[in-house]
Amino acid sequence: xxxxxxxxxxxxxxxxxxxxxxxxxxxxxxxxxxxxxxxxxxxxxxxxxxxxxxxxxxxxxxxxxxxxxxxxxxxxxxxxxxxxxxxxxxxxxxxxxxxxxxxxxxxxxxxxxxxxxxxxxxxxxxxxxxxxxxxxxxxxxxxxxxxxxxxxxxxxxxxxxxxxxxxxxxxxxxxxxxxxxxxxxxxxxxxxxxxxxxxxxxxxxxxxxxxxxxxxxxxxxxxxxxxxxxxxxxxxxxxxxxxxxxxxxxxxxxxxxxxxxxxxxxxxxxxxxxxxxxxxxxxxxxxxxxxxxxxxxxxxxxxxxxxxxxxxxxxxxxxxxxxxxxxxxxxxxxxxxxxxxxxxxxxxxxxxxxxxxxxxxxxxxxxxxxxxxxxxxxxxxxxxxxxxxxxxxxxxxxxxxxxxxxxxxxxxxxxxxxxxxxxxxxxxxxxxxxxxxxxxxxxxxxxxxxxxxxx
Amino acid sequence: xxxxxxxxxxxxxxxxxxxxxxxxxxxxxxxxxxxxxxxxxxxxxxxxxxxxxxxxxxxxxxxxxxxxxxxxxxxxxxxxxxxxxxxxxxxxxxxxxxxxxxxxxxxxxxxxxxxxxxxxxxxxxxxxxxxxxxxxxxxxxxxxxxxxxxxxxxxxxxxxxxxxxxxxxxxxxxxxxxxxxxxxxxxxxxxxxxxxxxxxxxxxxxxxxxxxxxxxxxxxxxxxxxxxxxxxxxxxxxxxxxxxxxxxxxxxxxxxxxxxxxxxxxxxxxxxxxxxxxxxxxxxxxxxxxxxxxxxxxxxxxxxxxxxxxxxxxxxxxxxxxxxxxxxxxxxxxxxxxxxxxxxxxxxxxxxxxxxxxxxxxxxxxxxxxxxxxxxxxxxxxxxxxxxxxxxxxxxxxxxxxxxxxxxxxxxxxxxxxxxxxxxxxxxxxxxxxxxxxxxxxxxxxxxxxxxxxx
Numbered sequence: 067x068x069x070x071x072x073x074x075x076x077x078x079x080x081x082x083x084x085x086x087x088x089x090x091x092x093x094x095x096x097x098x099x100x101x102x103x104x105x106x107x108x109x110x111x112x113x114x115x116x117x118x119x120x121x122x123x124x125x126x127x128x129x130x131x132x133x134x135x136x137x138x139x140x141x142x143x144x145x146x147x148x149x150x151x152x153x154x155x156x157x158x159x160x161x162x163x164x165x166x167x168x169x170x171x172x173x174x175x176x177x178x179x180x181x182x183x184x185x186x187x188x189x190x191x192x193x194x195x196x197x198x199x200x201x202x203x204x205x206x207x208x209x210x211x212x213x214x215x216x217x218x219x220x221x222x223x224x225x226x227x228x229x230x231x232x233x234x235x236x237x238x239x240x241x242x243x244x245x246x247x248x249x250x251x252x253x254x255x256x257x258x259x260x261x262x263x264x265x266x267x268x269x270x271x272x273x274x275x276x277x278x279x280x281x282x283x284x285x286x287x288x289x290x291x292x293x294x295x296x297x298x299x300x301x302x303x304x305x306x307x308x309x310x311x312x313x314x315x316x317x318x319x320x321x322x323x324x325x326x327x328x329x330x331x332x333x334x335x336x337x338x339x340x341x342x343x344x345x346x347x348x349x350x351x352x353x354x355x356x357x358x359x360x361x362x363x364x365x366x367x368x369x370x371x372x373x374x375x376x377x378x379x380x381x382x383x384x385x386x387x388x389x390x391x392x393x394x395x396x397x398x399x400x401x402x403x404x405x406x407x408x409x410x411x412x413x414x415x416x417x418x419x420x421x422x423x424x425x426x427x428x429x430x431x432x433x434x435x436x437x438x439x440x441x442x443x444x445x446x447x448x449x450x451x452x453x454x455x456x457x458x459x460x461x462x463x464x465x466x467x468x469x470x471x472x473x474x475x476x477x478x479x480x481x482x483x484x485x486x487x488x489x490x491x492x493x494x495x496x497x498x499x500x501x502x503x504x505x506x507x508x509x510x511x512x513x514x515x516x517x518x519x520x521x
Numbered sequence: 522x523x524x525x526x527x528x529x530x531x532x533x534x535x536x537x538x539x540x541x542x543x544x545x546x547x548x549x550x551x552x553x554x555x556x557x558x559x560x561x562x563x564x565x566x567x568x569x570x571x572x573x574x575x576x577x578x579x580x581x582x583x584x585x586x587x588x589x590x591x592x593x594x595x596x597x598x599x600x601x602x603x604x605x606x607x608x609x610x611x612x613x614x615x616x617x618x619x620x621x622x623x624x625x626x627x628x629x630x631x632x633x634x635x636x637x638x639x640x641x642x643x644x645x646x647x648x649x650x651x652x653x654x655x656x657x658x659x660x661x662x663x664x665x666x667x668x669x670x671x672x673x674x675x676x677x678x679x680x681x682x683x684x685x686x687x688x689x690x691x692x693x694x695x696x697x698x699x700x701x702x703x704x705x706x707x708x709x710x711x712x713x714x715x716x717x718x719x720x721x722x723x724x725x726x727x728x729x730x731x732x733x734x735x736x737x738x739x740x741x742x743x744x745x746x747x748x749x750x751x752x753x754x755x756x757x758x759x760x761x762x763x764x765x766x767x768x769x770x771x772x773x774x775x776x777x778x779x780x781x782x783x784x785x786x787x788x789x790x791x792x793x794x795x796x797x798x799x800x801x802x803x804x805x806x807x808x809x810x811x812x813x814x815x816x817x818x819x820x821x822x823x824x825x826x827x828x829x830x831x832x833x834x835x836x837x838x839x840x841x842x843x844x845x846x847x848x849x850x851x852x853x854x855x856x857x858x859x860x861x862x863x864x865x866x867x868x869x870x871x872x873x874x875x876x877x878x879x880x881x882x883x884x885x886x887x888x889x890x891x892x893x894x895x896x897x898x899x900x901x902x903x904x905x906x907x908x909x910x911x912x913x914x915x916x917x918x919x920x921x922x923x924x925x926x927x928x929x930x931x932x933x934x935x936x937x938x939x940x941x942x943x944x945x946x947x948x949x950x951x952x953x954x955x956x957x958x959x960x961x962x963x964x965x966x967x968x969x970x971x972x973x974x975x976x
Contacts, residue, residue, distance in 0.1 A: 072628040072848050075568050075612055080625055082632065083561030083639065090562065097881075102906045104883040104913025107541040111533035111658050112567060112614075112644065113587075117525060132568075135588040135610055137648050149600070154609060155590055157530055159567075170535055173527040177537065179930045181917055184538065189567065193592050203566050211916060218895055218916040225903070344899040393527050426552075428559040440673055444799040448680070451557045458559025461666060461673040462636055475634045 077194070077202030087424040089205075092411060093187060094425075095233045096207055100185040103226040105209050108184040110166035112191070113157045120152070122165050122392075130192045132159040132202075159191035163208045164389065164402070171212055172393035181213040187407075199412060210402030212390050217334060220367050220385065221341035223403040227371060227381055228347035230405060235419045239349040242373045242380065246312075247357035248335050249364050249384075251319060254328015255355060259301040265293050267362055269301065274358035277377070281305070305356055312339065312353040319355055331366075338367055363389045366401070376413055381405040428458040429520050431473040433466060435485035442484050446494065453513045455520070474499055480516065532649070532657030542879040544660075547866060548642060549880075550688045551662055555640040558681040560664055563639040565621035567646070568612045575607070577620050577847075585647045587614040587657075614646035618663045619844065619857070626667055627848035636668040642862075654867060665857030667845050672789060675822045675840065676796035678858040682826060682836055683802035685860060690874045694804040697828050697835065701767075702812035703790050704819050704839075706774060709783015710810060714756040720748050722817055724756065729813035732832070736760070760811055767794065767808040774810055786821075793822055818844045821856070828868055835868070836860040883913040884975050886928040888921060890940035897939050901949065908968045910975070929954055935971065 074080045081089065097107070119131050133155035136144055144153045160166055163186045171182065187207045194200055209226060211219045224244060236242045252270060261269045272287040279287070281302050288298035309318050316339070320332045335353065342348055359368050359382060366385030373380045383403035391398040414420060432447045434440065447459045458478060460469045466483070473481045483495035483504075493506040496515070507515045529535045536544065552562070574586050588610035591599055599608045615621055618641045626637065642662045649655055664681060666674045679699060691697045707725060716724045723746035727739050734742070736757050743753035764773050771794070775787045790808065797803055814823045814837060821840030828835045838858035846853040869875060887902045889895060902914045913933060915924045921938070928936045938950035938959075948961040951970070962970045 069850065070572060070624075070627075070848050071570065072573075072624045074566050074628075075570055078566035078568055080566070080628070081564040082625075082629060083563060086562040086564050089564075101881050101883075101911050102909075104886075104911065106538035106883075107545070107881060108538060109536040109541050109544075111529050111535070112646070113530050113533055113658065115526065115530055118527075129592070133590040133592075134614070135590050135606070137584070137588075141606060145604070151590070151596060159589070169525075169527045170537075172525075173529075173535070174537060179927055181915075181927065183913070191567070203568065214916040216916050216918060218889070218899070218914065221895075221899060222914060222916060225899075229906075341895055341899060344896045345903050393525050395524065426556050426562060428556075428561075431559075434673070440676075440796055441799045444673070444676060444680075444796060448800050451684075454557075456556050456559065458638070459673065459677060460636075461669040461671050461677060463671060472634055472636065 075202075077196035077200075079201065079203070083426070084424070087426045088415070088420050089411060090426065091420060091424055092234060092407065092414070093207075096187065096230050096405060096407070097185070099226055099230045099233060100209055102229075103183075103209075103222060105183045105185040105226070108167070108170065108186045109188060110160065110163070110170060110186070112159055112189070114160050114166065114169070116152060116155055116158050118169055118393075119158045119161055119165065123161055127161065130194055131161055132191045132193050134158060160188075161192060162190050163188060163206050163404075164210075167208075167210060167212070168390045168392050168394075171390055171398065175394065179213075181211060183209075183211050185209045199409065201408065205407045207405040207407045208402055209404075210390075210400055212398060212400045215385075215387065215399035217338050217341060217367075219399075219401045220338055220369075221345065221347075223383060223401060224342060224369055225345040225347045227383075227403045227405060228345075228350055231371070231380070231410075232346060234410065234414065236373065240374060242350055242371055243352050244347060244350045244369055244371050245352050245354040245357045246335060246338065246367065246369050247354055248328075248331035248367050250331030250366070251323065251328045251335070251355050252331075252358060254319075254323040254326035254331060255301065255304055257326045257328070258322060259304060260297040261293055261301065262297075265291065269293055270358045270362070273301075273356055276305075276356060308355060312351060315353045315355065319353075334367060359384065369403075371406070373410075373413055376409070378409065379406055380409050380413070426456075428456045428476060428478050430455060430457055430480045430482055430516060431469070431476070431478045432457055432459045432482050432484070433469045434460045434463070435483070437463060439485060439489070442489055446482065446484055450513065450516070453517075455513075455516065470497065470499060480519075482512075530657075532651035532655075534656065534658070538881070539879070542881045543870070543875050544866060545881065546875060546879055547689060547862065547869070548662075551642065551685050551860060551862070552640070554681055554685045554688060555664055557684075558638075558664075558677060560638045560640040560681070563622070563625065563641045564643060565615065565618070565625060565641070567614055567644070569615050569621065569624070571607060571610055571613050573624055573848075574613045574616055574620065578616055582616065585649055586616055587646045587648050589613060615643075616647060617645050618643060618661050618859075619665075622663075622665060622667070623845045623847050623849075626845055626853065630849065634668075636666060638664075638666050640664045654864065656863065660862045662860040662862045663857055664859075665845075665855055667853060667855045670840075670842065670854035672793050672796060672822075674854075674856045675793055675824075676800065676802075678838060678856060679797060679824055680800040680802045682838075682858045682860060683800075683805055686826070686835070686865075687801060689865065689869065691828065695829060697805055697826055698807050699802060699805045699824055699826050700807050700809040700812045701790060701793065701822065701824050702809055703783075703786035703822050705786030705821070706778065706783045706790065706810050707786075707813060709774075709778040709781035709786060710756065710759055712781045712783070713777060714759060715752040716748055716756065717752075720746065724748055725813045725817070728756075728811055731760075731811060763810060767806060770808045770810065789822060814839060824858075826861070828865075831864070831868055833864065834861060835864050881911075883911045883931060883933055885910060885912055885935045885937055885971060886924070886931070886933045887912055887914045887937050887939070888924045889915045889918070890938070892918060894940060894944070897944055901937065901939055905968065905971070908972075910968075910971065925952065925954060935974070937967075 134157045136156045268291040363386045364384040365387045368384030370382035371380045385401040387399045390400040447457045450457045481497045497504040589612045591611045727742035818841045819839040820842045823839030825837035826835045840856040842854045845855040889898045902912045905912045936952045952959040
């Protein structure tokens with residue numbers, strides 16, 4: 067048999083134990099915080115009907131959907147008629163967690179509370195060109211409140227996001243910033259700059275690149291997208307005018323946007339700021355009237371988390387009142403936040419923000435003297451496990467030296483030795499593999515002894 | 522837009538919050554026990570190269586693999602040449618967790634400990650005909666020890682499986698049984714019955730159906746598979762002869778199988794029984810010399826968990842020394858156990874074995890008097906959350922009656938009322954939604970009051 071390529075498929079990853087434990091450490095905090103905010107978990111299948119997925123993410127998105135092939139007779143029939151891509155497939159892998167949420171809301175309306183608060187942490191699949199930090203299978207961590215148009219909703223999802231980052235160790239106001247804006251403010255700014263309303267989306271896309279390409283780049287992009295030079299110029303002028311500080315900025319917007327669509331956006335944002343002040347997100351909030359966020363489906367407040375020193379976002383969200391109802395045939399208000407789990411993990415790794423001992427690593431190794439003492443070792447392991455310890459038991463038949471090396475490789479600090487001699491004296495010899503020291507501990511005191519020393 | 526079918530794809534399931542919490546309750550126990558046995562978590566991608574998957578599960582298995590289509594130019598090229606199924610796809614969804622483990626062992630040899638103990642809990646995908654209890658996406662819960670041929674390995678994986686079931690509430694010896702056998706015992710029995718060694722696998726497949734089709738059915742199946750009538754007769758005669766009780770059974774096997782391939786199997790099983798006696802699995806063990814298990818890749822001890830009153834298995838496993846090395850080009854001993862998570866969940870549901878309060882359900886609802894008191898409600902919620910409570914905050918603008926109904930639907934017992942009046946008196950009105958009673962609790966004592974009453 068020719069040697070198979072055993073690397074994971076391009077754009078996907080194997081997570082070896084230490085990586086899984088780090089991911090689980092973060093996910094456990096995410097879940098705990100989301101639950102403390104009253105969100106409940108939802109899970110949907112990896113495969114969705116192709117018709118559920120197609121047409122929801124724009125033309126570019128459709129291309130990135132992994133299609134799952136029909137099988138058996140259905141496939142054969144499709145193959146006979148010089149088929150197109152979509153005729154050969156009957157399902158696709160989920161592209162995000164929002165379309166499945168919309169489907170669930172339509173399907174189970176009667177069973178769900180009238181205000182549905184769910185979190186969902188599952189992998190999604192995109193046939194994107196793999197690159198550093200861009201994967202074809204990656205986790206999304208979404209939280210959404212469906213069924214209420216109140217600003218309290220925004221306040222809650224933003225606060226939950228902030229609490230997660232704080233719990234992960236980003237606990238100073240400067241450790242992460244949450245930029246706030248409102249779709250209507252953007253609309254108002256376009257209006258007073260004189261951007262034709264049919265070109266607003268184009269202007270948004272250009273503005274969204276400001277951080278990457280600067281004022282000059284945006285100006286070029288605006289003009290290439292057909293926005294009149296004068297309007298583009300005024301838009302950038304307005305940007306330069308924007309004062310520093312969130313209250314100053316709001317006052318400036320209020321003055322500028324009165325009697326435009328933006329006035330309502332300013333009022334919303336002022337109220338939202340007041341609500342946010344009462345919670346953990348307060349010290350992290352900035353107002354950024356040019357935050358656009360790529361997606362065009364937002365209808366109200368939008369927000370994005372950035373971690374100073376890193377480009378790109380560590381999370382974001384907003385209100386999108388016209389999307390969740392897509393399968394229900396009625397408008398359903400909704401607002402959500404999505405934590406950039408993969409990016410946060412990368413940053414935490416770079417900054418060494420994980421605890422040195424992770425839940426899941428074994429704490430002690432019960433060694434094995436020889437084949438005749440297997441039962442002794444098993445009994446000892448059983449006793450320690452019943453006391454709540456995480457205990458590895460050496461299952462090979464090797465000399466102690468090799469067993470210690472194994473323990474070391476697994477980052478286990480204590481190796482327990484129980485040969486005929488120790489057994490007779492009713493002790494266990496404990497070897498501290500960091501210090502190399504070895505002492506006898508009375509069998510009856512072993513659990514207490516270990517618990518005092520293990521974190 | 523025509524109304525889309527919003528049911529999950531045939532054979533897949535949406536898990537609404539209560540179901541997710543139940544699954545998570547079980548999975549948390551599985552993880553805790555596996556960790557207490559020194560196993561570490563592994564995760565692999567849902568998609569694997571087609572060449573990794575094909576040819577590993579027999580012809581029937583190959584048919585059940587979901588294929589993921591090529592994209593773009595590669596697909597177009599394939600389509601131009603009147604293509605076959607496998608030329609249109611470049612990857613497939615993982616069919617089990619064993620082939621990915623074999624791939625990981627080959628790929629990361631240098632990084633893994635010489636004895637690699639991993640657990641893996643992830644969904645797998647099979648294009649099977651959906652039926653009650655048979656899904657196209659379902660979770661497997663595997664635990665394997667790779668790199669040691671010692672019987673302690675079997676003892677550990679069986680003990681871990683037993684501990685999980687005990688922790689889930691199957692805690693009496695009769696709540697679940699673990700049947701033990703050995704491939705060499707089966708081989709020995711075939712030998713003394715006179716089954717041609719080329720027909721051993723066929724005879725195994727027939728024997729495996731004994732519970733379903735009885736002695737007569739097996740006899741028919743044996744003969745239809747070409748096993749000589751005399752051999753078939755002797756095989757069934759041997760089965761009838763088998764004495765009751767595991768020690769009696771082993772003694773009988775020892776006598777019968779001496780000087781056959783089965784002798785080694787009997788020795789192994791005797792030793793394994795002794796090792797198992799020292800741990801939690803002891804009281805659950807039976808010896809069943811006709812347990813065959815479907816898969817032909819087992820090479821040593823095999824075992825299967827059954828829950829009296831339910832047909833089919835709730836888990837099983839065995840030693841398979843020739844499989845894990847398939848990508849490594851060398852033989853690597855391995856032994857594993859797979860918990861039948863979906864079946865166990867079904868049984869627990871039927872028997873009402875879940876706790877009434879699950880981790881993840883909100884414990885209290887902070888209501889909202891009106892729009893002017895939003896900040897008060899937010900501050901109260903924040904305070905309670907910081908104290909570790911799971912707190913839902915009502916985000917709609919409705920009268921108390923509607924808010925209580927919502928709390929009730931979410932199975933929240935306590936609704937907290939904080940209007941201008943309560944605020945002024947520095948109390949919170951607590952409404953017990955089960956009893957309907959409402960009392961004022963001093964704001965400073967609220968956390969203590971609630972913690973005393975919440976589980």
